[in-house]
Amino acid sequence: MHKEHALTKNQQIIFDLIDKSPEPMKAYSILFNVQKKGIKAPLQVYRALDKLVQIGKIHKIESRNAFIACHNSSCQVAKATAFSICEICEKVTEISSAGLSKYLANFKDKDGMKYSKYNLEFFGLCKKCTLK
Amino acid sequence: MHKEHALTKNQQIIFDLIDKSPEPMKAYSILFNVQKKGIKAPLQVYRALDKLVQIGKIHKIESRNAFIACHNSSCQVAKATAFSICEICEKVTEISSAGLSKYLANFKDKDGMKYSKYNLEFFGLCKKCTLK
DNA sequence: TAACATTGTGTAATAATATAACATTAACAT
DNA sequence: ATGTTAATGTTATATTATTACACAATGTTA
Ligand SMILES: [Zn+2]
Ligand SMILES: [Zn+2]
Ligand SMILES: [Zn+2]
Ligand SMILES: [Zn+2]
Numbered sequence A, B: 001m002h003k004e005h006a007l008t009k010n011q012q013i014i015f016d017l018i019d020k021s022p023e024p025m026k027a028y029s030i031l032f033n034v035q036k037k038g039i040k041a042p043l044q045v046y047r048a049l050d051k052l053v054q055i056g057k058i059h060k061i062e063s064r065n066a067f068i069a070c071h072n073s074s075c076q077v078a079k080a081t082a083f084s085i086c087e088i089c090e091k092v093t094e095i096s097s098a099g100l101s102k103y104l105a106n107f108k109d110k111d112g113m114k115y116s117k118y119n120l121e122f123f124g125l126c127k128k129c130t131l132k
Numbered sequence C: 001t002a003a004c005a006t007t008g009t010g011t012a013a014t015a016a017t018a019t020a021a022c023a024t025t026a027a028c029a030t
Numbered sequence D: 001a002t003g004t005t006a007a008t009g010t011t012a013t014a015t016t017a018t019t020a021c022a023c024a025a026t027g028t029t030a
Helices: A009-020 A027-037 A042-054 A098-106 A127-131 B009-020 B027-037 B042-054 B098-106 B127-131
Strands: A058-061 A066-069 A080-086 A092-094 A117-124 B058-061 B066-069 B080-086 B092-094 B117-124
Touching: A009 A027, A009 A042, A009 A066, A027 A042, A042 A058, A042 A066, A058 A080, A066 A092, A080 A098, A098 A117, B009 B027, B009 B042, B009 B066, B027 B042, B042 B058, B042 B066, B058 B080, B066 B092, B080 B098, B098 B117
Parallel strands: A080 A117, B080 B117
Antiparallel strands: A058 A066, A080 A092, A117 B117, B058 B066, B080 B092
């Protein structure tokens, strides 16, 4: 049997933490939360994060230096991500839109270049904050 | 007469440096380069950068923590940016495509939310690196 | 199995990126 | 001139991320 991506102990601990979190987590907040499980150093966290990003289990929200679990199985193949970020409450939601991903995957720049990999961050107000 | 956005001395020094640079510049590299002009502390650089980003004269490449001058006058109004980034040589190009900006500005998520502000980073190989 | 290569781990030190706090000054509008 | 806002200068500190090195676990191939 071919295990797709069996996570190591550290990777699993850190993935579980991020996956349970309702909001993106920062590396040092992750570190603080897993110290009781024996992960003591920043590098141990960053190594697990790198791997998890690489295999598509989590994404990095670049503008926030934070990490969120992927809930969109298609991302695990294409490294093409899109998020909406609320500028007031910082709520982050992964956007899963076939139309959008199709448009961006097929987008050609001036030189005719296509890009299968991209990261898109939309900023605005979430529903809750719009009503306030 | 109403000056739109007259830059202050520090802002001008830092903008000129970034504008002349063929590649995105990082904050501490900027700091190093302007020390001879009397800008001695990180905060002086970050304050100018914040302002320049805010008024649309430069953009931050979030995935690289670097800053690039805007060469697309329309960005100065809408905080809506798109870049292509070469994964080998790190060349960054601002994409100016009416079609793309229209598509993204009109994009609605599941909840019908629109986002006038966004940042898009495409990753791939530039022309040069494709040929190698 | 044995040998090798690849990947992950643990630990310490350090680099790179960014902000807080405070006092002061310049620019601008009543 | 007075009050207000924005910018500055300076010091210290917080936050984010990597380098370097020794070692262990895992997987592949002979
Ligand atoms: Zn995803
Ligand atoms: Zn919100
Ligand atoms: Zn621009
Ligand atoms: Zn290139």
